[in-house]
Amino acid sequence: MSRLLRLLKITRVVARYRLDNLFDGLPLPWYVRAWLMLVPWRYLWRCQRPRGERLRLAMEELGPIFVKFGQMLSTRQDLLPEDIAAELTLLQDRVPPFCGERAVRIVERALGQTVAELFSEFDSTPLASASVAQVHTARLHSGEAVVVKVIRPGINRVIRQDVSLLFTLAHLVQAVWSEGRRLRPVEVVAEYEKTIFDELDLRREAGNASQLKRNFENSPILYVPEVYWDYTHRDVLVMERIYGVPVSDVASLKAQQTDFRLLAERGVEIFFTQVFRDSFFHADMHPGNVYVSHQHPQDPQYIALDFGIVGSLTPEDQSYLARNFLAFFKRDYKQVAQLHVESGWVPRDTNVNDFESAIRSVCEPFFEKPLKEISFGQVLLGLFQTARRYNMEVQPQLVLLQKTLLNIEGLGRQLYPDLDLWQTAKPFLEKWMRERVGARALYRNMKERAPELIEHLPQMPQLFHGALQQLKQLEELELAARVNPEPRRGWDVHWGRLAGLVAVGAALLSAQVVTWPQVEAMPPASWVLAAAGVVLLSLERRR
Structure with a gap:
């Protein structure tokens, strides 16, 4: 029932903003054109707003999944008509905000203290409002200027409805369309579901920010704000406030x-x-x-x-x-x-x-x-x-x-x-x-694994003994096979010999990675044995 109600709402929004007009003049199949001509709202009312504004308002009304889709489209201004691209750009930071007092209650409930105890300053008027959360400026008692990101109330329920509807449509597409199985729509929606629900947990976002900051520490090309973990919760994220020019503000960048x-x-x-x-x-x-x-x-x-x-x-x-x-x-x-x-x-x-x-x-x-x-x-x-x-x-x-x-x-x-x-x-x-x-990449990988290899070095004599025992047993089998020949795979006869060769090569190589500072100085024998191991594994994988 919830899916049906959501579908009815989407239909009502499409009709209200006359989004069917966006398809006029496109080379659509005849049955799609016929359906568009038969929709009842086409003859009941008109919408005087420009088409770009109608599309933006419809996406805002339909919620975060549609807003994010519009955000993605807004970056491809080389593929969209100018008027539509300009309107979709407004989705970046002009999604209608929710009440600031409600944001204060969410912060206090999440962090277990009053806003006055947490911050020396807190502006209840949002600095920016996005599809999933909105941002308020604040200042810590220690003096740092920060921004406080707060999850929209009730957003979890809305997204679950939309994702549930997407799953229904994906299953339908996969069942009735010949291309459905190849496109794997159910798996794509499942991947999107995981992504968007991860976005609702601001602790995950804080972890992502910290990882990205480490990856670009002291980088001249990218700066990532600091996360204040003591003030971070599933529904609240506090980060360093940055000052810069939005990349879309070309005029200010030129100035x-x-x-x-x-x-x-x-x-x-x-x-x-x-x-x-x-x-x-x-x-x-x-x-x-x-x-x-x-x-x-x-x-x-x-x-x-x-x-x-x-x-x-x-x-x-x-x-x-x-x-x-x-x-x-x-x-x-x-x-x-x-x-x-x-x-x-x-x-x-x-x-x-x-x-x-x-x-x-x-x-x-x-x-x-x-x-x-x-x-x-x-x-x-x-x-x-x-x-x-x-x-x-x-x-x-x-x-x-x-x-x-x-x-x-x-x-x-x-x-x-x-x-x-x-x-x-x-x-x-x-x-x-x-x-x-190349050789340097192999050397680097082996050096990274040197502690693990050193840990296993004491086991090498036992491995050598086992390999030699296997070689001896296979020699005996080969001798018996000459006396009493029977159909068998030649590869199996030589497997033990090659396994022993690989074991010896791996042992030499692992030992030498630790002892030789330069990869070029290592004896060539170990490289030959390692190469034999690669060939062996490749052949065994095909066997």
Whole structure:
């Protein structure tokens, strides 16, 4: 019943603001156009407001999930009509606030003290109001200027209703649409549910902020405010107050003579550093959450806010993404196709040559343009449309990354229209790949694991003895097999020998990592044995 009531409310809002008019003139299927012509409100009343304002007001009335969607759209001003993009930008920090006295009661209930006991100053008029929470300025008794973030009352119930409705629609899409299974809508909604409910716990946001601050400690390109943990609760977060220019306030940035090119390039650098160096990235980088420091406008520094949504990738996803990006930069479409198959993003039986040809047809037209005119967002969209023909499945763990990448590109182009996302990112990815592969990377990984290896060194003699015993037993089996031959797999006969070789190589290598300060000085024998172990494991995995 709650889902039905929510659906009726959405229908009423769509009708009230005549959002059906947004589809007029689009090349829609005939049955969709017929349905739009038959909706009753089309002939009952009209809305005189501009279309952008109608869309913004509808999203505000429908609640936080729709507001966040509008925030994401507002960053892609290169893809939206100007009037709609301008209105959606107002969603960043102009969501209607709730009563300040109610915010005071939430703070006092959460922290167990009165506002006067907690702060020397507290402004009950909100500084900013967002979809999930609003922010008040305050000052601690110790003198630090802070901001107090307070969760909206009743927001949990509203979000549960919307997520429940999304699950219903996702199950329906998956059941009746031929593309539903490939798009995995239920898994995508489940991933979004986890993300948005994590955002409702401000202790998680505080932890995310602390982690991001450690990752960029003393960085000249990104500053993260300090969290005051003694004043932090599930419903309340107290952080250092920052002073800067909203990244969307281009006029103020120009007035302080900001280097826009460097600012845009640093935005790209921050994104790729978070994704590939740290595997911990801010996944809600719309303009309302990004400021620019007043200090050193010729050497601009970003200030990040609102850490409720963060993302991370597995080492496998990191590697596949980096190799995909570099293959695109080099126009090596065969490698792109093979990586999609190897990663499992498309079925194993996909014809790589056909898939390569399809990818080339999407990407080549963009490379014929000047680099500054290439939109990564448009390329990504084209690739998704192409991959759909090859049953590419949506990867829920990459949804946040895709959204954040589009946000970063949209933000960068807003600041510096000539931003070349690909050329800016390529050197970073090449350096990352060099650090991830090769002898030095192996040495670094082994050195990080040196304490664990040293702990197991006393067990090595026993392992050697076991390996030699296994070799002896297999020699006896091989001799018996010559006397009484019977069908068997040749690989099994030699397995013990190779296992012993790996054990010896691992022991030598682990011991030498600790004793040799430079990887180039290590005897080559251990590298040969380690390589044999890699080959062995690869063959065994295929066996």
